[in-house]
Amino acid sequence: MQDYFIFNQPDMMSHYSSSPVPRPENFKMHTHEWCEVYYFSEGKGTFKIEGSSYPLESGDILLMRPLESHYIDIDPSHRYTRFSAHFDPAILKGLDPDGYLMRPFYDREAGKKNLYRASSFKSEIYKSYLKNAVRETENRRLQILSNILPLLNEISAAFSAGVNETASETLDYKIVNYINNRLSENITLDEICREFYISKPHLCRVFKEITGSTVWDYITVKRLLNAKMLIGSGIKPTKACGECGFNDYSTFYRAYVKKFGTPPSKSG
Known part of the structure; x- marks a missing residue:
């Protein structure tokens, strides 16, 4: 696996990685105490969240809130590149006292409405935020936050419009x-x-x-x-x-x- 960068601080962490031959056994179910924004750049697989299955396409974004269990069922025959940012929700309290940016994380059932595709957004500006978040910088924390915040604003607008993808309510779910x-x-x-x-x-x-x-x-x-x-x-x-x-x-x-x-x- 090639790690383009790994950033870790007490209230947030992020990584941008690529696996030429991903091994499915390395991607096990897990859950954590922070919110996560996950970006699927390339590969082939299905993301499993609380019993719901999301077949992935390049460019997909998924959101997971604290305690929402998830893992990727990855196809080892395709290179797997992804970016994720985890953060303590408390980071946003001063900037977003009404919790608008947190609605896509919390105002839904677990395992539902996790996925956002290109068709979910009114414009392609969200792509520039993702691109800027992973570019080289001397201040990784500032670079991530200054791009994740407007990205979350675009996601929140899509959530409010009800255009994000949801999974069917199967027996598994x-x-x-x-x-x-x-x-x-x-x-x-x-x-x-x-x-x-x-x-x-x-x-x-x-x-x-x-x-x-x-x-x-x-x-x-x-x-x-x-x-x-x-x-x-x-x-x-x-x-x-x-x-x-x-x-x-x-x-x-x-x-x-x-x-x-x-x-x-x-x-x-």
Whole structure:
């Protein structure tokens, strides 16, 4: 893989990379605490977001909000080039107090209306923002922010006009959505199978195909990230543990340390 640049700071990170022969096993399902703007420059693949599938075309833009799980099912026979920018939503609070630029991230269901294509925009000015964001510069942070902000403005206009692409509401999406709506509950595989009239082997196979993860790994990661965000907002770890679906604090503690490398009490 060729990294044109990798930029990492406490409240944002970005990378522009190209893989001549991308290996699908390197692109696993993940989720994070920041918003992400992803630009697909070249390649062949399908982006999977919370059970929804988006076949990709060169020039596509996708948005993911915090805790929205995603990965790319990439074709290794094509070069894969992409740019992504992750940022803490707090960066924009002073510039966008009404949250206009955040609407495309939050004012929708998880896994829905993530994709923007050239046809979504009234003009091609958005392309210049992407081009400028990745060009050589002595101040990478300023370069990214000064172009991502107007890009988000164009995306927000497209979102308001209702011209962005959405995925169909398939069984895959319904299963993931069902789980996401019950993360704080004592959910079981038997319950999910009864709801959708499928067997456990069928559920596990389908879930692995659509998320790249097992059901329990998915649930655990989502619960841990929810807990981390609650703790960061001032909620005590013991309370966050219960609110996020963990029945036993010692189990929660071990999983938290394994995932984040630090005890819950050190995350606030």
